[in-house]
Amino acid sequence: MRARGSRGAAIVDFVLVLAVLVPLFLGILQLALVLLVRNTLTAAASEGARYAATLDRDESDGEARTRAQIDGALAAKYAEDVDARPVLIDGAPGIEVTVRAVVPALGLGGPGISLTVTGHAIEEGP
Numbered sequence: 001m002r003a004r005g006s007r008g009a010a011i012v013d014f015v016l017v018l019a020v021l022v023p024l025f026l027g028i029l030q031l032a033l034v035l036l037v038r039n040t041l042t043a044a045a046s047e048g049a050r051y052a053a054t055l056d057r058d059e060s061d062g063e064a065r066t067r068a069q070i071d072g073a074l075a076a077k078y079a080e081d082v083d084a085r086p087v088l089i090d091g092a093p094g095i096e097v098t099v100r101a102v103v104p105a106l107g108l109g110g111p112g113i114s115l116t117v118t119g120h121a122i123e124e125g126p
Contacts, residue, residue, distance in 0.1 A: 034103050037074060038115050041099045044069035045082075045119030048097040052084055053121035059084035062097050066119075070099070077101075087120070094122045 044066050052062025062084040070079035081100040086093060097119045102112035 030105065034105065034113060037078065037101070037103045038117065040073050041070065041078065041101060041115060042117040042119065044073065044079075045097040045099045045117050046121070047119070048082070048084065049095045049119040049121035052095040052097065053123045055124045055126065059086065059095060062095055066097050066099060078103075086123075089120055089122050092122045094120055096120050 047069050048062040048064075048066030051057060051065040052059055063082045066082050066084070067076075067079040070076075070082075078101040079099070082097065083100075084095060084097045087096040088094065098116065099118075100114070100116045102114050105111055105113045
């Protein structure tokens, strides 16, 4: 038989543990979402650079391909600041695609984290 003073103690313990675990779980989830967006932007920038580096393409084609990749995988708001330019990669002519985006750090709203990712590719020769 239980003592009368310990009634309801399990509920209090549950609430105290939950108060620690829920924010920890949500923080890990948010970190995973930010990393997903960063990795997707990096992959799209690399794809756009490879596309622009092909023989019949230029920088604007790489920008358009990057925007299309981001729009298909995430949302168009992440594809607003895409820039492609010619660069030298170890002395060889190449293309660099840069994507800048702001990812919300706290859920769907709140302050954002500014991400800048780049993709490089060496241009094909004739």
